[in-house]
Amino acid sequence: MAQGSSRGGRKQPRLGAGSGVLDMRLTPADRPTGGAVKRPAAKTTKSRPRTASGGKPATPKRTAGSSPPKGPQGPRGGGGRRRKPVRKGRKTRRIGLGRLVRRGAYWSAVLGIWAVIAVVGVLGYYAAHLPPTSEWQVPQRPPNVRIVSADGTLMANRGDTGGEAVRLEQLPPYLPQAVIAIEDRRFRSHPGLDPIGLARAMVTNLTSGRLVQGGSTLTQQLAKNLFLQPDRTLKRKVQEAILAIWLEATYSKDEILEMYLNRVYFGAGAYGVDAAARRYFGKSARMVNLAEAATIAGLLKAPSRYAPTRNPDLADERAGTVLMAMAEEGYITAAEARDAIAAPTRVVTHHTSASENYVADWVMDLLPGYVGAIDQDITVSTTIDLGQQIVAEDALRRALAEDGAKRGVKQGAVVTLDGSGAVKALVGGRDYATSQFNRAVNAHRQPGSAFKPFVYLAALESGLTPDTVRVDEPIRFGKWAPRNYSKSYQGPVTLARALALSLNTVAARLAHEVGPRHVIRTARRLGITSPLAANLSLSLGTSEVTPLEIAAAYVPFSNGGYGVVPHVIRSIRGSDGTLLYSRTGGGPGRVIEPGLLASMNAMMADTLTIGTGRKAQLTDRPAGGKTGTSQDFRDGWFIGYTGSLTTAVWLGNDDNSPTKRATGGSLPAKIWKEVMSAAHQGLPVAGLPGVRTHPLQVAKPTTAVPVPASRDQAEGDPERRRLAPMEGGSRSLLDRIFGG
CATH class of the missing domain: 3.40.710.10 (DD-peptidase/beta-lactamase superfamily)
Structure with missing residues (x-):
């Protein structure tokens, strides 16, 4: 085969001049620059860095098949230009630190961009599982059935809530303030989500090694109660955040707070502050004092654990925490907080055992036959004489x-x-x-x-x-x-x-x-x-x-x-006072x-x-x-x-x-x-x-029949029991009958 011939114009490698050895050295033409640097002549003597004594180091003799010399003339040296060594010292460290900062900032920006993209993607994915925003609306609060005696005294509330819906302006101001102070101090300023509170909760939970705090705002809690299931998943938390922002954009802070106070769960089947006040203190939420309001607010963390009917000591301790939080936020003075802590709360113990509950259950069984489906709060006036x-x-x-x-x-x-x-x-x-x-x-x-x-x-x-x-x-x-x-x-x-x-x-x-x-x-x-x-x-x-x-x-x-x-049942009225039913007629x-x-x-x-x-x-x-x-x-x-x-x-x-x-x-x-x-x-x-x-x-009997004092005397509740027809309760009643 002829040495210089090739098929299709392909060049064949040439042997060195008479050496018989294939020359595999890189030339400037082999570099990505495409030969921009001229190849030096074969006989040109390369410069070498001087030794410490001023002499030139000997040039190693390269034999066939050996690697090219390392250094500025090697494969990484560049086309004949000599790279100066970097001297160690303060300037070197300054250059290295600056480069580290620039690289950190660059990668932080990159990661931040990708994090935003990921967050937007997650939000978009889970938002796609929500109904269209045009269909978003706050569901109607389950209707409450208020059952009263013949003289208008409340005997029981029935329905899914256990209490009435109350307006924010009807409540004593310290009740919503207690809830805000212990549950969401930045409620009035955040847009539905509270990054500060979330970060604090994350740090607290990580340092304690367990779930101690939650980062949810009142608006997030309301969104969960209104629209979502109480499961602990990423999907639910993301949807909760989206709905919280929508609530803040749609309703005022007072409207959100009022909805929250009327729907949140306080334990023992009580939904809303009115139901909680009646369940634990036998009175309307409109009438609770400062200590009772703090006790109700304290229930939100764990209703069963802090229920005053089950754990009165824990309930008092939690109420003290709420009062101190209110003082820190400026809602009350430190002296008012101390006075409220020292004031004992009178917890109703007979609520779940009182016989009026039998009447209330019977009324609920009868109601569908009188008014059909109940779609609003109603008041049922009964024939019961509480005395x-x-x-x-x-x-x-x-x-x-x-x-x-x-x-x-x-x-x-x-x-x-x-x-x-x-x-x-x-x-x-x-x-x-x-x-x-x-x-x-x-x-x-x-x-x-x-x-x-x-x-x-x-x-x-x-x-x-x-x-x-x-x-x-x-x-x-x-x-x-x-x-x-x-x-x-x-x-x-x-x-x-x-x-x-x-x-x-x-x-x-x-x-x-x-x-x-x-x-x-x-x-x-x-x-x-x-x-x-x-x-x-x-x-x-x-x-x-x-x-x-x-x-x-x-x-x-x-x-x-x-x-x-x-x-x-004597009569039934709607929440606006409309008469829905009134008993007429007699018997057979x-x-x-x-x-x-x-x-x-x-x-x-x-x-x-x-x-x-x-x-x-x-x-x-x-x-x-x-x-x-x-x-x-x-x-x-x-x-x-x-x-x-x-x-x-x-x-x-x-x-x-x-x-x-x-x-x-x-x-x-x-x-x-x-x-x-x-x-x-x-x-x-x-x-x-x-x-x-x-x-x-x-x-006349020799001894009067003993009858316990009325429950309002026993429980200290002026609203729950009124024995006006009996003038002084059942004991004085029998004393007058029997002359005792």
């Missing part, structure tokens, strides 16, 4: 506390109605906090002998009279042989005496004579609505009824013979003929004077009623009435277990007397309808 309600609850609780264990009784219910069927008091159990089941309305229990008045009324309607005689003796109807409670028999007795002594054989004989279906029709006409079995044992009260319905069925005996529909009309009514009332009065209900006898007015004891002493009843009111008392056990021989004439009669004595204070004496003359035995 009677308190006495009924206290009487039941005390009787069970004193004698319940001895009698094997754990639960009870009390219902009081007036002559129109309006419910004046309703106690659905011993303690609402322990059990929310409303036994007065929903418990179906055997009434025992308390059902007998319907049997006797059916007998009178069939032509018999109170003086009709029947023989009290062992009797059998097929396989059923009723027996008297006393296991003894009276022989021939009048119907009046048989009812007063509650003789089972006579009641069964009457049911057999008139027929069970006649008895059922009579009971239905008076107001019994539960299913009734058409058999002879019905006469002894084996078919179950509720305390409310049997009390309503006794009302015609007291009001002149007219049937009633038991009711607790006359259900007992006047002559028969007089006979029944005369017989029922004998029950309290000579019969099984003697412990229930009132000392200042005539009354009638009937005891009831179901099979195996599972239920004890006393249902009685005057010319003004009717009350039913039931005692028993939720699991239907037998009591320890608790009869209707024992504890139930005792409770009934206490309730009715208090309820009639101040009412004129009214005779029983149709009974013109009746022997009234008045005997």
